[in-house]
Amino acid sequence: MTKMQVVAKTILTVLGIHAIVALCGNYPGQYLFATQEISVLSEALFFLAFILGVAFVGYFMVFGNNQLSRKMAGTAEQFVPRDQTDWLVKSLRVGLVFAGLMLLPRSVPILIRTAKLFFLIRPAVSDIIVSKTVPDILRLSYAQWYRTIYEFLKAILAIYLLCGAPYFLRWQMRHSSRTEAATKKTEIADPGATN
Amino acid sequence: MNRMHTLAKIMLSGIGIFFAIRLLSTIPTLLWVAITQPSDLSLPLALFWTAFLGLCLAALLYVFLYRREQLAKRIVGAGELAQPDSHILWLPAALRLVCIAAGLYSLNLVIWNTTRILATYLMYRSQIHGHTTFTRRVLSTESLLSWLVMAALGIYLVCGAPHFVRWQVKKTLKQCRQFGAKETTVKS
Numbered sequence: 573m574t575k576m577q578v579v580a581k582t583i584l585t586v587l588g589i590h591a592i593v594a595l596c597g598n599y600p601g602q603y604l605f606a607t608q609e610i611s612v613l614s615e616a617l618f619f620l621a622f623i624l625g626v627a628f629v630g631y632f633m634v635f636g637n638n639q640l641s642r643k644m645a646g647t648a649e650q651f652v653p654r655d656q657t658d659w660l661v662k663s664l665r666v667g668l669v670f671a672g673l674m675l676l677p678r679s680v681p682i683l684i685r686t687a688k689l690f691f692l693i694r695p696a697v698s699d700i701i702v703s704k705t706v707p708d709i710l711r712l713s714y715a716q717w718y719r720t721i722y723e724f725l726k727a728i729l730a731i732y733l734l735c736g737a738p739y740f741l742r743w744q745m746r747h748s749s750r751t752e753a754a755t756k757k758t759e760i761a762d763p764g765a766t767n
Numbered sequence: 768m769n770r771m772h773t774l775a776k777i778m779l780s781g782i783g784i785f786f787a788i789r790l791l792s793t794i795p796t797l798l799w800v801a802i803t804q805p806s807d808l809s810l811p812l813a814l815f816w817t818a819f820l821g822l823c824l825a826a827l828l829y830v831f832l833y834r835r836e837q838l839a840k841r842i843v844g845a846g847e848l849a850q851p852d853s854h855i856l857w858l859p860a861a862l863r864l865v866c867i868a869a870g871l872y873s874l875n876l877v878i879w880n881t882t883r884i885l886a887t888y889l890m891y892r893s894q895i896h897g898h899t900t901f902t903r904r905v906l907s908t909e910s911l912l913s914w915l916v917m918a919a920l921g922i923y924l925v926c927g928a929p930h931f932v933r934w935q936v937k938k939t940l941k942q943c944r945q946f947g948a949k950e951t952t953v954k955s
Contacts, residue, residue, distance in 0.1 A: 657946045665939050666861045673869030677876050677920060681913040688909065736938055745946055 573752060578659050580641040581748075582667035588633025589671045593729070595626050596722055638751045657745070664744060665736050672733025679727035686724065775839035775864060782868050783831025786875060790824045807890055816882070842867070842927070858939060862932045870924025877918045 601618055632640060689709075696707040712720065794817050801813030830838065843860045887905050891897035 657950060658943050661943045661946055662858050662861075662939055665935070665942070666858070666865060669862065669935060670865040670869065673865060673924065674872060676869070677873040677917050680916045680920070681909070684909055684912050684916070736935065736942070738942070741942065749950075 573656050573660070573748070575659065577641050578656075578663050581637055581660070582663045584633050584637040584641055585664065585744075586667045586671045588630060588637070589668075589729075589733070590674075591629050591633060592626055593675065593726060595629065597726075599718065599722075601718075635747075638748060642755075660745065660748060661741065664741055668733050668737045668741070672730050672735075672737075675726060675730035676734065679723065679730045682720070682723040682727050686727075772839050772843050775843050775860065776835050779831050779835040779838055779864075782871060783827060783835070786827055786831075786871060787824055790820055790827065794820055806893075808886065812889070859932055859936050862935050863927045866924045866928040866932060870921045870926075870928070873917055873921030873924060877914065877921055880914055880917075 599622060601615065601622065692709055696709055699705055699707045797808070797813045797816050797820075801808045801810045842863050884905055888901055891901040891905075894900070
């Protein structure tokens with residue numbers, strides 16, 4: 573892996589995270605199903621197609637971006653293996669922290685609302701049990717529920733990214749070294765195959 | 768001047784241009800509202816806000832395009848520095864740059880929220896019981912708290928978030944050592 577490939581990989585990862593968050597935030601179903609009568613099956617199929625689209629973006633930009641980064645940056649000076657590990661860990665971590673920091677400011681309101689929920693949850697539960705009525709804080713429309721869950725997951729993602737996404741980073745390192753080894757084997761077997 | 772300074776200068780220019788575009792995009796909206804809905808926003812007020820945003824834009828461009836040399840030196844550190852390839856040095860500088868960019872984004876959101884609250888106040892002011900409705904709907908404890916947290920976060924990040932950067936550097940170097948040790952074990 574070259575320096576430019578590491579940079580390209582980091583940029584692809586950050587852009588991929590941004591694309592996933594933006595796509596999920598603009599899920600058209602949240603407005604579509606709130607205003608139109610559509611069967612549960614079509615709703616489920618629509619949601620499945622959307623999830624597949626997001627997974628496709630996630631796979632090519634975040635999880636399986638080695639091939640793409642190699643194509644973007646080309647082949648140039650190779651790292652000493654130790655340097656490669658250092659560069660990859662550091663640049664990926666900087667990129668992930670950047671993504672987390674960009675998500676954090678917009679997640680502040682939902683974090684405050686979640687903290688507020690701790691004070692409201694007891695009276696809400698007692699309302700449901702004693703008077704068998706759904707409290708106002710739980711009476712949300714389809715779009716509002718979607719938005720709340722989305723914002724909450726986004727806040728969790730922001731915090732995870734700010735912590736440096738340790739599990740994701742470990743997985744990336746393992747995956748990158750495996751791909752690297754496979755590429756080297758191919759290069760040795762057929763020197764012109766990767767160009 | 769080394770490669771890290773150049774990188775910092777490029778990133779600062781990028782940040783400046785990004786926020787300039789965001790600021791510029793609000794000016795036509797203000798004028799459009801003033802022309803089409805004069806009851807919501809009067810033309811003199813829209814002109815005042817346009818002038819204010821123009822001043823902000825000028826200050827932003829001055830700092831991020833003309834004074835970027837000094838700013839880059841402050842971020843990376845003055846004097847003769849080693850090349851970024853000497854591993855540890857580039858990491859805190861890159862993290863600080865990232866923090867500054869995120870801080871500016873946070874402050875941008877704070878300014879955006881403030882102008883939105885002001886615009887809503889102007890809208891409610893002319894209504895009967897408008898002041899009470901405004902206080903109840905817009906100035907809730909929750910939104911004020913969010914505003915304060917975002918402003919504090921923005922200021923801390925713009926200052927370079929020293930504690931956060933130190934913690935991140937420590938954790939990253941630890942992780943690098945772990946991966947390095949693992950590789951050595953696998954090879955032997």
